[in-house]
Amino acid sequence: MAINWYKYASPASFYSLAGKMIPFFAVVAFGLLVVGLYIGFFVAPTDFQQGEAYRIIFIHVPAAWMSMFLYVVMAFWAGIGLAFNTRLSSMMATAIAPTGALFTFLALWTGSLWGKPMWGTWWVWDARLTSELILLFLYIGFMSLQAAIDDSRRADKAGAIIALVGVINIPIIYFSVQWWNTLHQGASVSVTQAPTMASTMLTGMMVMVFASWMYSIAVILKRVRVIILERESHTAWVAELRQKGVL
């Protein structure tokens, strides 16, 4: 039962496979989202310290996790594309970047919405907030580099190098920011000492995390399909699809 990886590394066969997989992931994502939001808003108890405002974690925490995780996945595919010269891997990396940037932005935005009632300010120069902001810069750098290069092969490789340099730097940046923060002792609030959560809260959050996963997979596959079509528009199989009237 070995999967023929080489077959699905070809954009043409991956295109149809992705087309079959998208509805599945989209439906699961939607189902989990409904369940997760229901638990988050109606089942989970009100926090005795934070009141109702804590409910933003059901979106904030999954977004923050996805933002970091997707960068690593993006760098992984970019690296594979660079090492083995597989076009599909590089296309995956390109497709992941906007979703990752979106989650990073969501995490920052919901974080500041949460910060206003909790800390009384939209923004603190906390270590986590700062490194999340820098992560957003890294995503934007990757995307704008690829956007500036017209030749797609060069764009793939250049993007891969900057993604890999970024992924090596993430731990360095993260610890730098953390030490910088402890050195300054500026903000007296800390996100790290979260109170232990009620189990329904945790359940709701985990459901939302899986919903974000499924959403990301569906959207990334969709985007990779578009990228495949764009790049392979000169090939015979795309012309065939066009003739059949699928496109």
Add this chain to the structure above:
Amino acid sequence: MFLWIVQRDLLLAVRRRSDVLTTLFFFIIVVSLFPLSVGPEMNMLRMMAPGIVWVAALLASMLSLGRLFANDYLDGTLEQMLLSPQSLSVLVLGKALAHWLATGVPLVMMAPVLGIQYDLPTDALFVLTLSLLLGTPVLSLIGAIGAALTLGLRGGGVLVSLLVLPLYIPVLIFGAGAVEAIMAGIDYDAHLSLLGAFLLVSVVFAPWAAAASLRVSME
């Protein structure tokens, strides 16, 4: 080969003196703009000085990155260098060193003078210079990756800032941090050790990554 490339790039820098001086004066002007914008309150300026000097050094070093490969790219020299049997990483290291000698070292030498303008105490001036001496080569090395990736692209100058400034952040934190530490009376050795570690890591990895980037860009 290594010494040859350093010598050649330095000679070119001396011949085009205005380029080097522009970077230096950019540094001086940026640093001088801050008192004009936030007011001449000496206590506040003294507190802000390490950060201001470091941010200005970051920007100045970044601005000069365009020249690292661009001229050689335009006249075809870079292509010949890629074709040569010598290791491309060594060549990139040589170019980064020359870039640092031409733009980084003048900044380092200028920094104490600017520090005096901000009324920094003598020991802080010393640490500021030392931290810049350790930090600016890292900027040149990391910048080489960005310069190589954006070679010949439209809007490359702005793009390079998006790519390299986030990567400069650790250097900025510990460079400015060392000066702040001594002003607060804390030990600053750890900061300088970390800057030294960054320097060693980037000497090993950055030329290699920049060489790979050059190959991608010149394909």
